[in-house]
Amino acid sequence: MVELTDLERDALTELVNMGVGRAATHLSRMVSDQVLLSVPSVDIVSRDAATEFLTTRERSGLVAVEQQFQGSFAGRALLIFPEANSLELARAVLGSELTLAEIVDLEQDALAEIGNIILNGCLVVIANTLKDRLSISLPAVLRGSGGNILQDKNGTSDELVLFLYIDFSIRSRSIRGYIALLMGVSSLESLKLLIHGFIDGIAAPAPSVEASRNQHGADPL
Secondary structure (H helix, E strand, O other): OOOOOHHHHHHHHHHHHHHHHHHHHHHHHHHOOOEEEEEEEEEEEEHHHHHHHHHHHOOOOEEEEEEEEEOOOOEEEEEEEEHHHHHHHHHHHHOOOOOHHHHHHHHHHHHHHHHHHHHHHHHHHHHHHOOOOOEEOOOEEEEEOHHHHOOOOOOOOOOEEEEEEEEEEEOOEEEEEEEEEEEOHHHHHHHHHHHHHHHHHHHOOOOOHHHHHHHHOOOOO
């Protein structure tokens, strides 16, 4: 089991919040209203533990937007929220002037676009900040229970879940959701190494002016 130290968890939480902050800006422009997004907690859990958490917390069906990502670390990214919220999310993006039937017809595309904005925002900011590059697939919308959505599709028996609780309010509606990054142990270890590089870069003291002068030679008189 790969675990995060407190420092790694804090750094990753900060990176993810930078990503969802960028996503919130894009969504705000789309809906012409304020969108607030935050990720208060990040943890690595087994797929069974993530499934049990979703099953216990969300009694009704779930909707998820899934994207594959590939780089120094690879896996599947899922934006998950209760099915009861899906029409609310679609209505917020599509506008209240549409009829319910029109919103139902366009719901799939609207959810895919929301998922694409949020997941891309997170993944791209994380990758860029860690000086990595990711290729990210087009979004797909999934429906079902937590077990169905998180099921092993790639035969990756060592797959773990980087599980993020997400709070967002859009058009004054408060909607809870989750981001799950499913990765194998080797990918998570690669991510941890990149995070360490990021932490070390922050911790390294900037060279003083005097040290810089000594290194490059004194300023000419």
